[in-house]
Amino acid sequence: MSVEGVTTPIRLVTVVGARPQFVKAGAVSRAIAAHNAAPAPRSIIEKIVHTGQHYDANMSDVFFQELGLPAPAYHLGVGSGSHGAQTGAMLAGIERVLLDERPDWVLVYGDTNSTLAGALAASKLGIPVAHVEAGLRSFNRRMAEEINRVLTDRVSTRRYCPTRRAVANLAAEGMHDGVVQCGDVMYDSVLHHAARASAKSRVLERCGVAPREYVLATVHRAENTDDGERLGAIMAALAQADVPVILPLHPRTRARLGEGAASGGSLRLIDPVGYLDMLALERHARAIISDSGGVQKEAYFFRVPCVTTRPETEWVELVEAGWNRLVDADRLRVREGIAWALDFSPPTAGDGLYGDGRAAERIVADLAAA
């Protein structure tokens, strides 16, 4: 590739669309900047495609700014919709971008429709796909995310696994090539932002709570928000907690609750918060109740016990190590879970489950060498 000492840069297209993906991509973008600043054989040019899957403009812009992510080169503006319509629209849009850009790699994150659409469009054009957060499995095929994960891993050339378990999951599906256990980029991100979050964020004051004296809750998965019975059970249990419960509310959940979207009992509903505020809320919570995969892990990064309102989790090592408890969306079990978390004594096992905070660095080095 060398012409009189000048090397061709590696051209990378990153596809993101949902909130957690901005966090993960932010960690890798920082590592790319570091790679380009150091004397390296080949520099990397990254272009970001934002599918628009998370349609709340305010939410997305805040995230990009806070994370120091490069502004998207392309905004597809796909917006919300049924799975088929949304994925279909993304496929067409991403394909157009890839035909223009002809990148060396397409980088996708996690398990959303944006992930799958990016992976599918690229693989059909013969562009190699790298999947960050490969190998996670809930083994629940009714979850749209599980389908997205399974399919994205299948078409990927490089599969960046956060955990040993993820590597084993891929091996069980016959995938041995291109599998790299690099740690979790979300841990990188938390390490990078936690100090800044504590210094800058005023969210605890705004909510009127003191460190260790409240529970943080999130509900966003479709199987909880789109099922009145499950959502009702979770909300009822939260309202009966013995300490204040802070619940930042996803737009979809608020729409779902309608008239019921009001604070009551111990429950305090707040508007969605930016990434730094969220980190501050997580870090200082006494316990966390969540159905989000990312929040389960962030709880552990801050060594806060987590109660998961799902029947299963992709992050089984947290449950095994005693940091997380699965309670499904059953009112009594959620209440028991809260009681367990409020009376929590940290387990001695389970350090370093998600690497050492240098996952993004390893991913970039691997891509540069691949």
Next chain:
Amino acid sequence: MKIAPLMEAFTASGQFESVLVHTGQHYDERMSELFFRQLGIPEPDINLEVGSGGHGAQTGEVMKRFEPVVEQRKPDWVIVVGDVNSTIACALVATKLGVRVAHVEAGLRSYDRTMPEEINRVLTDAISDLLLASEPGAVENLRREGIDGARVQFVGNVMIDTLLKHRARADQSRILEEIGVAPGRYVVVTLHRPSNVDRREALGELLAAFERIAAETHVVFPMHPRTRRNLEQFGFGPRVERLARLKITEPLGYLDYLKLMSASSAVLTDSGGVQEETTILGVPCLTLRPTTERPITITHGTNRLVPVGPGGFPSQEAVVGSLRTALTDRRGAGLHPPMWDGRAAERIAQCLLKA
């Protein structure tokens, strides 16, 4: 060709209510209509009229248009066949809506990821609830991918159901007379893969091979629109016209095609289905691709792969040499892969009733 026996088996069992959805991916009206009529397939209940496009755009469009169909009809199963964009698009839509998916022709692998069909196959199998395999190797491929064996059934080959059913009727076809060739005195060529027809050097080299073959025998070439377009575009038109013994035809209907293949001395192809059909017809088949996802047509049939050069296509020497060998050794004629007995669709109907 794969749907016809299924629809028939569903009707015969009396226990299915089926809706036939045509995505419109194969836009050539003449091809589609001919196939539907000759095979006695009922007209599609729904035509999505998606048309051609880039892989991503086309897959996306099928998804968008198929989703409301599933939402409205709420079927117990969505049955997808083969390895085209419609296959993965419809499987994905159904799975996301919680509707079970059965994949007919599951487990075939070329292990060549540059083929879009390979991606479609791998992904469709990864999300299907019932995987219906046409050959034992496919069952093994799925096992290696960690797919639960309880979801996999070896049922045979639906396309062979169609072939066996229509073979006698195909014998009545007058296509040989129409073209002007005698039984056993010609070879058939079919080409449509991008690796063979989209690059000038590949198509030129293959054309050189056909020129050499046409010096000794007739060559009948039912031509895919894409191949025809490229021949003109690459400036090969005059070379083709000079060949007295090269007979180019429009794409043929199924019965004519079957007759043409069965009375030929050999078939040169890059199609997957033709490898299977020639195996049952006992006609030597030369596959102009580096790999096949249907290896049973080599071990239990008449198929052989023509070695491919560094450019990804075979040299004219390789094509001519392979043909010469195939015509003399007659390897595989008379062999039949297990369960290619005309009853695959019947078995599939049984599997669905039990699942």
